[in-house]
Amino acid sequence: MSARYDIDGLVSRLDGIKTETNPALVKQKSRDFYWYSPTLKRQLDEVSGDVVVSPKSRDEVVRTLEVAFALGIPVTPRGTGTGNYGQAMPLSGGIVLDLSLFNAVTEIHHGRVVAEPGAVVAAMDKTTRADSRQEIRLHPSTYHTASIGGFIAGGSGGVGSIRWGGLRDAGNIISLEVVTMEASPRVLTLTGDDLHKVSHAYGTNGIITKVEMPLTPAYAWVDVIHGFDTLREATEFANSAGEQDGLLLKELAVVAAPVPHDHFKRHRKYLPREKHLVLAMVADFALTPYLAFAARHRGSELLFRNDTLAPEDAKGLPPVFELAWNHTTLRALRDDPTITYLQVLYPFPNQVELVTRIHERFGDELPAHLEFVKFDGKVTCFGLPLVRFTSEERLDEIMAIHEEMGAPIFNPHRYTLEEGGMKQTDEVQLAFKREADPQGLLNPGKMIAWEDPSYDYRSGKTFLFRGLAEA
Amino acid sequence: MSARYDIDGLVSRLDGIKTETNPALVKQKSRDFYWYSPTLKRQLDEVSGDVVVSPKSRDEVVRTLEVAFALGIPVTPRGTGTGNYGQAMPLSGGIVLDLSLFNAVTEIHHGRVVAEPGAVVAAMDKTTRADSRQEIRLHPSTYHTASIGGFIAGGSGGVGSIRWGGLRDAGNIISLEVVTMEASPRVLTLTGDDLHKVSHAYGTNGIITKVEMPLTPAYAWVDVIHGFDTLREATEFANSAGEQDGLLLKELAVVAAPVPHDHFKRHRKYLPREKHLVLAMVADFALTPYLAFAARHRGSELLFRNDTLAPEDAKGLPPVFELAWNHTTLRALRDDPTITYLQVLYPFPNQVELVTRIHERFGDELPAHLEFVKFDGKVTCFGLPLVRFTSEERLDEIMAIHEEMGAPIFNPHRYTLEEGGMKQTDEVQLAFKREADPQGLLNPGKMIAWEDPSYDYRSGKTFLFRGLAEA
Numbered sequence: 005m006s007a008r009y010d011i012d013g014l015v016s017r018l019d020g021i022k023t024e025t026n027p028a029l030v031k032q033k034s035r036d037f038y039w040y041s042p043t044l045k046r047q048l049d050e051v052s053g054d055v056v057v058s059p060k061s062r063d064e065v066v067r068t069l070e071v072a073f074a075l076g077i078p079v080t081p082r083g084t085g086t087g088n089y090g091q092a093m094p095l096s097g098g099i100v101l102d103l104s105l106f107n108a109v110t111e112i113h114h115g116r117v118v119a120e121p122g123a124v125v126a127a128m129d130k131t132t133r134a135d136s137r138q139e140i141r142l143h144p145s146t147y148h149t150a151s152i153g154g155f156i157a158g159g160s161g162g163v164g165s166i167r168w169g170g171l172r173d174a175g176n177i178i179s180l181e182v183v184t185m186e187a188s189p190r191v192l193t194l195t196g197d198d199l200h201k202v203s204h205a206y207g208t209n210g211i212i213t214k215v216e217m218p219l220t221p222a223y224a225w226v227d228v229i230h231g232f233d234t235l236r237e238a239t240e241f242a243n244s245a246g247e248q249d250g251l252l253l254k255e256l257a258v259v260a261a262p263v264p265h266d267h268f269k270r271h272r273k274y275l276p277r278e279k280h281l282v283l284a285m286v287a288d289f290a291l292t293p294y295l296a297f298a299a300r301h302r303g304s305e306l307l308f309r310n311d312t313l314a315p316e317d318a319k320g321l322p323p324v325f326e327l328a329w330n331h332t333t334l335r336a337l338r339d340d341p342t343i344t345y346l347q348v349l350y351p352f353p354n355q356v357e358l359v360t361r362i363h364e365r366f367g368d369e370l371p372a373h374l375e376f377v378k379f380d381g382k383v384t385c386f387g388l389p390l391v392r393f394t395s396e397e398r399l400d401e402i403m404a405i406h407e408e409m410g411a412p413i414f415n416p417h418r419y420t421l422e423e424g425g426m427k428q429t430d431e432v433q434l435a436f437k438r439e440a441d442p443q444g445l446l447n448p449g450k451m452i453a454w455e456d457p458s459y460d461y462r463s464g465k466t467f468l469f470r471g472l473a474e475a
Numbered sequence: 476m477s478a479r480y481d482i483d484g485l486v487s488r489l490d491g492i493k494t495e496t497n498p499a500l501v502k503q504k505s506r507d508f509y510w511y512s513p514t515l516k517r518q519l520d521e522v523s524g525d526v527v528v529s530p531k532s533r534d535e536v537v538r539t540l541e542v543a544f545a546l547g548i549p550v551t552p553r554g555t556g557t558g559n560y561g562q563a564m565p566l567s568g569g570i571v572l573d574l575s576l577f578n579a580v581t582e583i584h585h586g587r588v589v590a591e592p593g594a595v596v597a598a599m600d601k602t603t604r605a606d607s608r609q610e611i612r613l614h615p616s617t618y619h620t621a622s623i624g625g626f627i628a629g630g631s632g633g634v635g636s637i638r639w640g641g642l643r644d645a646g647n648i649i650s651l652e653v654v655t656m657e658a659s660p661r662v663l664t665l666t667g668d669d670l671h672k673v674s675h676a677y678g679t680n681g682i683i684t685k686v687e688m689p690l691t692p693a694y695a696w697v698d699v700i701h702g703f704d705t706l707r708e709a710t711e712f713a714n715s716a717g718e719q720d721g722l723l724l725k726e727l728a729v730v731a732a733p734v735p736h737d738h739f740k741r742h743r744k745y746l747p748r749e750k751h752l753v754l755a756m757v758a759d760f761a762l763t764p765y766l767a768f769a770a771r772h773r774g775s776e777l778l779f780r781n782d783t784l785a786p787e788d789a790k791g792l793p794p795v796f797e798l799a800w801n802h803t804t805l806r807a808l809r810d811d812p813t814i815t816y817l818q819v820l821y822p823f824p825n826q827v828e829l830v831t832r833i834h835e836r837f838g839d840e841l842p843a844h845l846e847f848v849k850f851d852g853k854v855t856c857f858g859l860p861l862v863r864f865t866s867e868e869r870l871d872e873i874m875a876i877h878e879e880m881g882a883p884i885f886n887p888h889r890y891t892l893e894e895g896g897m898k899q900t901d902e903v904q905l906a907f908k909r910e911a912d913p914q915g916l917l918n919p920g921k922m923i924a925w926e927d928p929s930y931d932y933r934s935g936k937t938f939l940f941r942g943l944a945e946a
Contacts, residue, residue: 114608115694115723115760137585137607141721169720174764176721196767218723218760221692223586247852249640250612250647252586252689289586289689293645296667353824381718381854 009077009098011054017071022058022105030056033082033100038090040333042344043396043417047472051093053080053100060105062183062191062213069189069211072099073445079185080447081207083122083154086146088330090419091158091206095449096471101211103153110214112136116178117219121153121212128152129222138219141168141176145329153212156180156203163285163325165377166246166256168220171203181214184440192440201436206421208447208454209437224288225254227324229271229308230298231279235260235372236360237303238280239385243356244301245284246376246383251294252287257328259283260363260372263390267335270321274308280372281307283324329388332373336390344399345373347414348387348406355384358411365409368392370402387411400464420469422452422461429453480548480569482525488542493529493576501527504553504571509561511804513815514867514888518943522564524551524571531576533654533662533684540660540682543570544916550656551918552678554593554625557617559801561890562629562677566920567942572682574624581685583607587649588690592624592683599623600693609690612639612647616800624683627651627674634756634796636848637717637727639691642674652685655911663911672907677892679918679925680908695759696725698795700742700779701769702750706731706843707831708774709751710856714827715772716755717847717854722765723758728799730754731834731843734861738806741792745779751843752778754795800859803844807861815870818885819858819877821845826855829882836880839863841873858882891940893923893932900924 015023024030031052038044054077059065072079078098085092094100107122109131117132117140125143132138142164144150150159156177161170168176179195182202191213194201202210232238238258246256258280259268265277275281282304286294291311298304310318327335333345350358363372369392374385391399396417403413418424421433434453437446444454449469452459461467486494495501502523509515525548530536543550549569556563565571578593580602588603588611597619600610613635615621621630627648632641639647650666653673662684665672673681703709709729717727729751730739736748746752753775757765762782769775781789798806804816821829834843840863845856862870867888874884889895892904905924908917915925920940923930932938 113760115692115758167720173721174719174768175723175761178760178763195763197771218721221586244852248645249638249849249852250644250689252646287586289584289649290646292649292666297645300668378720381715381720383852 009054010075011077014071014075014077014099015055018057018068021064021068022060024056024058025054027052030054030100033085033102034094036085036087036090036092037330038088038093038419040088040330040337040344041417042393043399044090044419048090048093048419051090051095051472052097053094054097056100056102058102058105062181065101065106065183065211065213066189066191068099068101069183069185070187073185073187073189073443076443076445078445078448079211081157081211083151083157084124084149086144086150086154087158088416089424091450092154093419095419095469104151106213107151112138115219116216118214118216119152121215122151124148125150125152125155132219133222137222139222140164141218141220142171145325145331147325152215152217156215157205157207157212160204161377162329163255165375166253167378169378172200175218177203178216178218180212180216182210182440183213184210185446186440186442200432202433204425205433206447206450208421208441208451209433210440210446223252225285226288226291227308227310228284228286228291228294228306229274229324230282231276231305231307232282232303233279234303235280235363236356238282239356239359239374241298241301241304242282242374242376243383243385245282245294245297248297251297252290253284254287255283255285255325255328256376257283258372258374258385259327259332263332263336263371263373264327267339268327271308271327279305279307283328285324329375333388333390342393344391344393345416346387346389346391346403346406347416348389349412349414350385350387351410351412352379352382352384354410358409359385359387362406362409362411365405366402418466420450420452420461420467423467427462480525481546482548485542485546485548485570486526489528489539492535492539493531495527495529496525498523501525501571504556504573505565507556507558507561507563508801509559509564509890511559511801511808511815512888513864514870515561515890519561519564519890522561522566522943523568524565525568527571527573529573529576533652536572536577536654536682536684537660537662539570539572540654540656541658544656544658544660544914547914547916549916549919550682552628552682554622554628555595555620557615557621557625558629559887560895562921563625564890565918566890566940575622577684578622583609586690587687589685589687590623592686593622595619596621596623596626603690604693608693610693611635612689612691613642616796616802618796623686623688627686628676628678628683631675632848633800634726636846637724638849640849643671646689648674649687649689651683651687653681653911654684655681656917657911657913671903676904677918677921679892679912679922680904681911681917694723696756697759697762698779698781699755699757699762699765699777700745700795701753702747702776702778703753703774704750705774706751706834707827709753710827710830710845712769712772712775713753713845713847714854714856716753716765716768719768722768723761724755725758726754726756726796726799727847728754729843729845729856730798730803734803734807734842734844735798738810739798742779742798747778750776750778754799756795800846804859804861813864815862815864816887817858817860817862817874817877818887819860820883820885821856821858822881822883823850823853823855825881829880830856830858833877833880833882836876837873889937891921891923891932891938894938898933
């Protein structure tokens with residue numbers, strides 16, 4: 005691809021900023037967890053940038069964008085590459101803007117933290133915990149590797165969403181500093197509704213250079229697992245546990261049998277194969293009421309709590325959040341490469357009924373995995389069901405059946421914002437891209453509304469980005 | 476009344492424990508805010524104990540109960556007497572057990588506090604804030620005067636309920652230590668579901684001698700008031716603000732025009748008479764998103780925020796929570812003694828519609844006052860509407876119309892647990908009373924199921940306790 009762009013000119017003009025052009029290393033930094041999806045794997049396997057640029061400060065970001073703009077080289081920003089949809093994969097080649105070295109925690113206050121975009125969430129928490137026993141409200145299951153900027157640009161929620169909702173919800177991001185892709189890049193600070201311009205925009209319309217996030221107390225969280233004989237009972241328990249306003253939980257998920265026994269290897273001895281699980285993270289001081297609440301719930305059996313384990317049993321056990329969200333998928337996929345997954349919303353107030361009906365219909369082709377969250381002030385659940393994959397056609401059919409039955413799909417087998425998300429143009433993000441990236445150089449191919457305004461992405465077809473088609 | 480009981484014998488056997496028999500002082504300590512209700516005022520105005528006993532430790536409580544049991548003298552416990560239903564008024568005379576001197580904060584941990592029952596909530600918060608910037612989750616509007624034990628025994632929720640639900644919700648009380656009323660009083664520690672035995676039982680079945688409560692961060696809370704042209708708009712705004720899972724609020728209320736202008740005197744200059752208000756307490760770091768959220772809401776006008784006031788304007792202004800819950804009632808009542816109030820639940824999901832219909836029906840006879848809360852995992856509102864009182868018959872009629880329209884009433888004009896609450900026997904509390912107070916000496920007259928098991932308190936009549944009838 006490098007024939008297309010003046011990479012040598014770029015590298016020389018970025019003197020003093022770390023760059024990398026070794027093709028193997030560049031390709032490594034051009035990937036994320038897109039291979040969770042057989043569809044994305046087929047489409048994106050050959051994608052690579054031409055150069056990795058690793059700025060360590062806002063000034064270095066500004067300089068990089070200025071030179072890239074002058075040379076007409078696309079820039080695809082990336083944190084640590086833990087996304088699942090090819091969000092940070094450079095479809096038109098060019099620059100992979102690796103922000104992982106731009107990662108300091110710069111301010112800690114009572115209730116909020118300011119950090120650079122490449123800060124890894126676990127490292128931020130370590131710092132804020134040591135400072136004042138505080139931690140980030142929300143994080144992905146890739147807590148130990150994901151960057152905060154990448155989470156904001158490419159994620160939507162995760163661990164903590166049972167308490168705080170998602171990143172889109174007012175108050176879960178306080179402010180973002182963003183650099184534009186113009187001849188003279190501007191530095192903007194966004195707050196309030198303006199945050200929607202760049203959060204979950206895959207870096208298509210600005211580079212996040214500073215984040216200000218709310219903090220919440222870093223309690224001692226206890227991992228607790230209950231087992232149930234039926235998915236219905238597990239779902240009902242999780243739903244009502246989520247509705248206990250006084251019980252401080254950080255994570256609440258259901259994983260259907262036999263997935264936990266088959267794929268949660270280090271926990272296996274605690275997990276009978278026929279049991280459907282409810283995984284929870286409970287504040288230590290809320291453990292007694294949580295266990296009392298569970299004990300009076302029909303059919304619940306306490307299978308595991310990590311606060312009373314002998315040290316030799318605790319050793320090497322991953323935290324429960326690394327059995328949840330996309331780590332559930334990851335663990336199954338590692339054992340069985342034919343497994344993939346979906347992303348489903350079961351809307352309030354019919355979530356329990358809908359989960360039951362859908363999973364009765366699909367049986368073992370679609371083992372249930374539910375993540376309970378707050379959504380518009382109510383408790384409901386997202387699904388990340390595993391799919392025993394047979395063909396892309398059958399995958400599409402399974403998704404269509406979900407939508408027919410009333411459960412919207414956020415398709416994890418698409419690399420565009422629209423197809424993976426709300427299936428409509430985000431006018432706010434599009435307008436901001438016109439302003440902040442007039443040449444369309446930021447993360448090309450991810451925003452259909454920019455690339456091909458006339459494209460009907462509800463046609464049932466899959467958008468194929470020109471740049472990708474050419475490659 | 477003292478002819479009935481051997482008060483002299485009691486006082487001499489309690490040597491070393493503070494007692495008071497001066498009738499004027501005893502009468503003062505025999506009262507609460509029962510006079511909010513014209514009905515209770517008529518019924519309870521003459522109620523008085525015979526002696527006030529003020530233990531300062533658990534041992535002194537145990538000794539008092541032991542002697543009282545031996546002499547057959549009733550014991551009515553009380554914190555600081557900030558209840559509204561005569562909960563702590565000694566209907567059979569005898570001992571007023573004043574726990575206000577038994578008030579130390581004994582332990583502070585990350586996420587929880589242990590205290591003696593007489594500790595005033597504001598004093599506890601002062602201690603936990605200084606120790607580790609933590610505070611109690613829930614408190615009544617009588618924050619500066621109410622004791623924690625009295626709140627647990629006689630209250631149900633309040634400031635903080637928009638985030639945590641009510642005291643009845645699992646996790647909002649961690650443990651309680653209780654002393655029984657037997658020949659040899661036992662000391663019991665209750666956790667989990669057992670907490671329901673004595674919380675909100677008015678001290679009828681045990682004396683709380685230690686409380687363990689969860690703590691939450693003591694952020695800098697900002698008072699914010701928005702105005703709206705219609706009650707409907709104010710209600711809709713409050714409801715949707717309550718459903719913003721990421722916005723950290725501690726209080727969220729609606730007070731209809733013209734109550735705020737007429738009765739919130741120190742805030743009057745900020746409050747146009749025709750505006751319906753939404754009162755909120757917002758964490759400082761959530762202020763920008765809260766104001767952005769409000770700004771995009773139809774018809775909202777920012778009337779007041781206390782974080783940008785000049786010092787001379789801030790001076791003497793009460794906090795917004797002292798305009799809310801029963802302080803709304805108190806402020807109106809002080810100006811106009813013909814005003815009283817109700818307690819209403821507008822059940823989810825019809826709360827906005829129900830509020831609108833009910834208040835359209837009653838107009839200015841019933842100025843709206845709504846307190847938004849989490850209730851079984853959803854946002855809804857309680858009402859503490861003011862009532863321009865004409866007669867007890869009309870008051871009953873207004874309540875009956877509420878119930879017909881689908882809004883259950885928690886009658887604040889009754890002194891019994893059943894009539895003021897769920898209108899059914901609490902079998903758990905009754906069973907525990909049989910065990911912990913076999914002679915029925917604790918707070919006589921408040922639990923109908925104990926006093927007169929055959930009484931039909933759904934008959935529409937008012938229960939009149941024999942002891943009170945005799946007096």
